[in-house]
Every structure is written in C-alpha cells, then in structure tokens.
Amino acid sequence: MGRKKAAISGQLADVDLRLLRVFRSVVESGGFTAAEIQLNLANSTISNYISDLEKRLDMRLCDRGRGGFALTDQGKEVYEATLELLSAVDQFRNRVNRSHNRIFGHLHLGFAEHMLGAHHSCIVAALNNFSQQAPDVRVQITTMSSDEICTAVLEKKVDIGVTVLPHSFLELNTLTLFEEEMRLYCGPDHPLFDLPDEAISEEDLLQYKFVESPRLMPGREVLPEMRAWNKHAKAHHQEARATLILSGHYLGFLPKHLVENWGMANNMRPLLTRQFGYSNSFDAIWRKKHSNEQVITTFTQCLHKSLLTS
Known part of the structure; x- marks a missing residue:
C-alpha cells in the first residue's frame, strides 16, 4: 500500500496565502455571507476560493448550507495553523521593512459610524501623513457600530479602531482623539x-x-x-x-x-x-501585542502628531 500524498508537498505560493486569508476572514466573520463586506467579494467567489483551498489541502474545512456555517475538525486545525502562518508572514515583513526603512503590508482601520465631522480633522490629517510615510501600505477602512469596534480589535479583525470605549481593557492601548x-x-x-x-x-x-x-x-x-x-x-x-x-x-x-x-x-x-x-470621548485603540507592528506604530505616531498640530 502506497503512502498518501501530502496535501502541500512543495512551496507555498502567493495563491495559497491569498486563499488562507480568505479562509481566515470567513471563519472570523462566521460564514460566507458575513464575510462578503469585509472581503469585498461576492458569496459565490468566496465559495469558489474555499473550494479551491479544500482541493489544495485535500480535506473538507467547513460545512455550509441551510444548517449554517461550521468548521470541521480538520478545518479547526487549518484555521489555527493559518493564524500562526500569517502572523509569521507579518513578522517577516516587519523585519524586512526595518532593514531598509520602507514599509509594506496592510492597515485595517475600524471606524464607528458617522464619527467624522469637520471638527474631527485629526484622523484625516493622520491618514494624509501616513500615506506620505508609507505609500506602499494598502489601507482598508471598515465602518461598524461602536460596540463592534472593540471586539474587532481584540479578535484581530482590524488593526486599529476608533470608537467610544464602554470601559477600559488591559489588552488595549488607547489614545483619546476628540469629544x-x-x-x-x-x-x-x-x-x-x-x-x-x-x-x-x-x-x-x-x-x-x-x-x-x-x-x-x-x-x-x-x-x-x-x-x-x-x-x-x-x-x-x-x-x-x-x-x-x-x-x-x-x-x-x-x-x-x-x-x-x-x-x-x-x-x-x-x-x-x-x-x-x-x-x-472617542479613542483610537489597538492591541498591546500584535504582529503588524511597524504599520500600526507608524499610524499611531501619525495620530499623535495630528493631535499636536490640530
């Protein structure tokens, strides 16, 4: 009897990382439909990506249908491995960035709805400054209800949130922005x-x-x-x-x-x-421990600067 071929026997390619990021978003959103807005992809496209990943890994990762979305046991293992892998990729990127003083990667911001007004210019100024310092970083902004922001930051769905905190969190850094x-x-x-x-x-x-x-x-x-x-x-x-x-x-x-x-x-x-x-009182919030260190630190420094000059 021959040995079963390994699901991933060669090197990981960019397409594998892209599929794994889609898989992570689906899991953290709780299903395909809920992940549509975060990924900016149609439900059918997300479904195709997950099917491609399952074929690539030769395993069924999740059950989806009328009964709802649920991870299989193998899916749970792959999800945990995905978090470790993508965290390692971010850490690698940070080290490379520091080595030649350029910043790459992504920044995902979570904003409470309708918070921006004419007197809240510090965020616009920070985005302007950040885009000049880190033009290669891809920025994504997601609008949520105020209470959803804290959860999204704690669960690493967004890097930095701007919201009204219901109470303090030991895991979070905070910076007061405006009233x-x-x-x-x-x-x-x-x-x-x-x-x-x-x-x-x-x-x-x-x-x-x-x-x-x-x-x-x-x-x-x-x-x-x-x-x-x-x-x-x-x-x-x-x-x-x-x-x-x-x-x-x-x-x-x-x-x-x-x-x-x-x-x-x-x-x-x-x-x-x-x-x-x-x-x-609106605060910028971010985790004290995070893998996307250089990007987050650069943006929070831009926020500090915008508050001093506003």
Whole structure:
C-alpha cells in the first residue's frame, strides 16, 4: 500500500496565502455571507476560493448550507495553523521593512459610524501623513457600530479602531482623539416638540417611549434617572435611531454634529440639554501585542502628531 500524498508537498505560493486569508476572514466573520463586506467579494467567489483551498489541502474545512456555517475538525486545525502562518508572514515583513526603512503590508482601520465631522480633522490629517510615510501600505477602512469596534480589535479583525470605549481593557492601548456632544431629541410630531424645557419635568419623560442606544443599555446608562425610562425600541445604529425619532413616537440620543450635518436641526428638537446632554470621548485603540507592528506604530505616531498640530 502506497503512502498518501501530502496535501502541500512543495512551496507555498502567493495563491495559497491569498486563499488562507480568505479562509481566515470567513471563519472570523462566521460564514460566507458575513464575510462578503469585509472581503469585498461576492458569496459565490468566496465559495469558489474555499473550494479551491479544500482541493489544495485535500480535506473538507467547513460545512455550509441551510444548517449554517461550521468548521470541521480538520478545518479547526487549518484555521489555527493559518493564524500562526500569517502572523509569521507579518513578522517577516516587519523585519524586512526595518532593514531598509520602507514599509509594506496592510492597515485595517475600524471606524464607528458617522464619527467624522469637520471638527474631527485629526484622523484625516493622520491618514494624509501616513500615506506620505508609507505609500506602499494598502489601507482598508471598515465602518461598524461602536460596540463592534472593540471586539474587532481584540479578535484581530482590524488593526486599529476608533470608537467610544464602554470601559477600559488591559489588552488595549488607547489614545483619546476628540469629544462628541450627545443630545436627547424628539421629532416634530412628538407631544414635547413645541413645549419649552421649563414646562417639561423629568417625571414627564416617564410616560414616553425611548429608543435604546448603547449608553441606554442596562448598566451603561449615563445617569441613574435613565434607568426608569421606557426603552420600547432598539436601534444602536444612528440612522435607524434617527428614523424612529422622526416618527414622532420615540425620544432618543443622537450626536449634535450629525443632526446638523444632516440638515435636520429644524426637524429634531433637543430636550433638557443641561440635565441629560453628555459627551462621548472617542479613542483610537489597538492591541498591546500584535504582529503588524511597524504599520500600526507608524499610524499611531501619525495620530499623535495630528493631535499636536490640530
């Protein structure tokens, strides 16, 4: 009886690394459909790539179908080996970069939705500076909800995130970038829209419905009084929250600059700003231990510089 031929008997090629990166993204996204946005590939293309990888390795890596996505035992082994391999590739690239003072590779940034405004120019300045220092680095920016950013950084799905931290993390470095003013809004058809603040009491708010946002989640309320509010709807994405507020049936929090940028200042009225207005602090976050060291360090240095000159 002859020996079974090894799945990979020769050298790894660029195509193998590309297939393994697609496989990693699919696993970390939880399936083909969820990986479409991150990879910017159609579902059918992703499926073909995984099939090619399975043929290359001569093993079935995952089950996919109506029952959902799940790794096989062999798939789990390949995924762990993939993380080790791609980390080693990044480390090799970093050493080579340092040897001739050029930077190659990739930088994946995760931004909280709608955070950029005219007064948040530090990020634009940092990107400008970084692109001059590292023109060969490929930059990818993914927009997510605020809470998704922390998870993406911790799970190494993005290199650097910019978001509002719910609490501190020992695994993360942080750099405070800017503040965002949050206000409690109602729409033009809401009963409180035409009432002056002096005629509205905190007790009056208890009879109305609110749309839950991240800072109105149980245990994360900005003020104790907010715990008694009737969070009747949920919309952690700001456009969805604004839609509910504009319906006239809900009160909810939105960034002041976003309402103004949308041209909605006349259609949304802030309520009791002194009592319930608050500020969000946006931080850049990145892991203390990471393989993409030179790229991440260069970009965070650009952020530091932009804050000093802004």
